Amino acid sequence: MATVKVGINGYGTIGKRVADAVRKQKDMEVVGIVKAHPNYETRMAVQKGFAVYAPAENVDLFKEAGIEPAGTVDDLIKEVDIMVDCTPGNVGQYYKDKYQAAGVKAIFEGGEEHSLTGVSFNSTANYQESWGVQFSRVVSCNTTALLRTLGPLDKAFRIESAYVTIIRRAADPGDSKTGPVNGLEPSVRLPTHHGPDVQSVMPWLNITTMAVKVSTTLMHVQTVVAKLGRDATTEEVLAVLRAAPRVRLVKAADGIKSTNQIMEMARDLGRDRSDMYEIVVWEEGVKVVGDTLYYYQAVHQESDVIPENVDCIRAMCKMADGPASVAQTNQALGIDH
Amino acid sequence: MATVKVGINGYGTIGKRVADAVRKQKDMEVVGIVKAHPNYETRMAVQKGFAVYAPAENVDLFKEAGIEPAGTVDDLIKEVDIMVDCTPGNVGQYYKDKYQAAGVKAIFEGGEEHSLTGVSFNSTANYQESWGVQFSRVVSCNTTALLRTLGPLDKAFRIESAYVTIIRRAADPGDSKTGPVNGLEPSVRLPTHHGPDVQSVMPWLNITTMAVKVSTTLMHVQTVVAKLGRDATTEEVLAVLRAAPRVRLVKAADGIKSTNQIMEMARDLGRDRSDMYEIVVWEEGVKVVGDTLYYYQAVHQESDVIPENVDCIRAMCKMADGPASVAQTNQALGIDH
Known part of the structure; x- marks a missing residue:
């Protein structure tokens, strides 16, 4: 060929x-x-x-x-x-x-x-x-991130509904024109575009997103609350995420507590531009209570x-x-x- | 006396x-x-x-x-x-x-x-x-903020469950020892203490909180998703919030898009230390869909x-x-x- x-x-x-x-x-x-x-x-x-x-x-x-x-x-x-x-x-x-x-x-x-x-x-x-x-x-980067984890989770557990807060970087590292520099700026028009954007790929998914722009350049962080179709355990969810393509689990206990530490690891990986293509999920931050799943994930907006x-x-x-x-x-x- | x-x-x-x-x-x-x-x-x-x-x-x-x-x-x-x-x-x-x-x-x-x-x-x-x-x-400041709005909302609509993401300031304005400076740091131990803390005052409330520390000093922002006991309208919720003590509604359309603009207004108010004692809710950011309420609120951690x-x-x-x-x-x- x-x-x-x-x-x-x-x-x-x-x-x-x-x-x-x-x-x-x-x-x-x-x-x-x-x-x-x-x-x-x-x-x-x-x-x-x-x-x-x-x-x-x-x-x-x-x-x-x-x-x-x-x-x-x-x-x-x-x-x-x-x-x-x-x-x-x-x-x-x-x-x-x-x-x-x-x-x-x-x-x-x-x-x-x-x-x-x-x-x-x-x-x-x-x-x-x-x-x-x-x-x-x-x-987009945030939508890709949600699909990477919610896709496999939906296949495994069927997601009844998902509530996501996106904590957005204010500017890319090479930008110097946007802010806030010291402040938090919510996207007050609800729902933000990310939910409908996820639905452009998974139209059956009941998902709502909110977003707040913050003073950082390196990555976005998302908090996800997902109601599953059945009760599950944290270990079951971790197994699905471990097997999910382009999802990387990290541990706060291993020294990766923040997005800047994720990007420090990315620099050590030696990839082009020190990019982190995977969606990064904190292992300790995954928790299931009954049928409700909570997790945090970080998104390298420039490269995922x-x-x-x-x-x-x-x-x-x-x-x-x-x-x-x-x-x-x-x-x-x-x-x- | x-x-x-x-x-x-x-x-x-x-x-x-x-x-x-x-x-x-x-x-x-x-x-x-x-x-x-x-x-x-x-x-x-x-x-x-x-x-x-x-x-x-x-x-x-x-x-x-x-x-x-x-x-x-x-x-x-x-x-x-x-x-x-x-x-x-x-x-x-x-x-x-x-x-x-x-x-x-x-x-x-x-x-x-x-x-x-x-x-x-x-x-x-x-x-x-x-x-x-x-x-x-x-x-604490974040718990006080949640009680100020969830208290009156619960009285008016009975809240079935609430999912809150707290976007936390990294340091107070006068601090120079903590971070992250350019990064986002989730609180991976779930639930964070804020939910149980709300329950120390409203023990019947089914609330779960997640939190991410971000590079800002001025205020926290909270995203709130609340399942109400019945369908409601955005206008009904706004009426409750307008009547709630120490809750202040602001409008992005009025130029208050971010926490730094809230604190700029607080400086104009001429109070001690330019404090904002009220919990600030963005009017355009309040939205009800069926029985689910979404809103953003900002918390002046030093003074509320x-x-x-x-x-x-x-x-x-x-x-x-x-x-x-x-x-x-x-x-x-x-x-x-």
Whole structure:
């Protein structure tokens, strides 16, 4: 089978990671990446050997900055089988029209609405639903996290209802424009989008989410209360979580009490950009009382969706079934969970 | 009626506020405060005209620092009707024995266990239970917050169960020793103490709490999910909260989106230390779906228990009934909610 030709439109937090992750796979290649403006990230892309494409109207800007683009976005679209669209939220429709006209497949990210594609993707919960489709959407970091754990738990125990509070990072580590710097900011419009977003993949799940933005950059934390379909034990739940793909259990007793300690461990793991692709669950924080389950999980907002994007390419291009793709992606990215 | 003679043992975050609040009441007076070590807060107490007492073993330290103590802790105990014990958590038993021996009443704070006193106090929920008792305990800031809103809601709708996530400040504004600085730290031992603490005042309430410590100093935020005994409307719930003592509704649309904006408003209110005694609920964040209520509330950890301490003195010294005491305290402290 020939390798699948992948383009990456947008080379920010997600795009640059998808580019590196795709490059590490044996069955796909990065034809080029699109960066809207020339900056340090663009130079890093050149240095890494990626062909850099630019929006037609910005080609001169690139030349002035000493970067010769390999072509325009439209040029790249003609050369690929599938585009991973990591442009900022809500410009998806503009590009979708271009992809449609060119007859190429495209993956959108969680910043776009489910309605843009009609199908949303998570490797664990619904890999097969994106099989062969032209357009799909990898849900956002928080939604991916919820699907990674609630998916297997729902299969094991049937979840009657779930109440989630998301304690959101205020900014990514490389940002310096948002806050709060010392404050807590609730998302007062309820429900927050995360619940309906989970339902775009698991439509039967009765889930409500609340969210508070806090002064941190490293990760989100979620508190989950789930009413199970039957009484269960904490040990049964831990067994399901241990077996769940891309879920990593850690122990406070082992010195991992906080998200900054999780990210310190991620740096020790030696992965690209010190990322933590897995959803991290505190083992001592899992507790079942009767039919009610409580747990905490941490979400590395910059990277948890990266393996999902790789798997989504395989599903849409009919390259491998779900478990095989997850295994391939994991091996290439150094994920052993 | 003669004014009640009050001593304050411990002059930190809570103690210094209780001292000022008691001083503002017409029916009680501060005989003296106890500070363990001479520091800038001790000098401020002297400057404010409080008689400063010291532990016997530290009297020399005070003299060396140029502060002449009015006496020892034991001296102060002999001069008061009631002591408000704001010493650090878990030294309560040591002092309780002294109060007991001297036959004086004493209030402990939320850092002590309910079992120390056998009765815990909240002005709204159970004022009368501390009527005339020798020892009572004003519950902690987070517990006080939950009682302020869940108490009236339970009366109006009967709460079947409540799931609360507490997003806790890492340190008080004046602290510089704790963290996390950039991270989120869940309390993995479930349930956290807050649920049982609420039950020390409302034993019939089925409540579970989870908590995450975050990088902020100003306030806590709580997300509350409450199953009501019947279907209700958002407007009905708002009406109950509007009528609830020491609960203040704010609007994100009015520019109060975050805890730092709440505290900015508190500074504009001109109260002592720019405190926010009320529990602050975001109006747009209150939502009822069927029988399930969701809301966010913010808690000024340094001050919400202060009016409660004043009321507790009145209950224990049989000075006024609940509503009368709340009204008096509120007027003296500038609380109009």
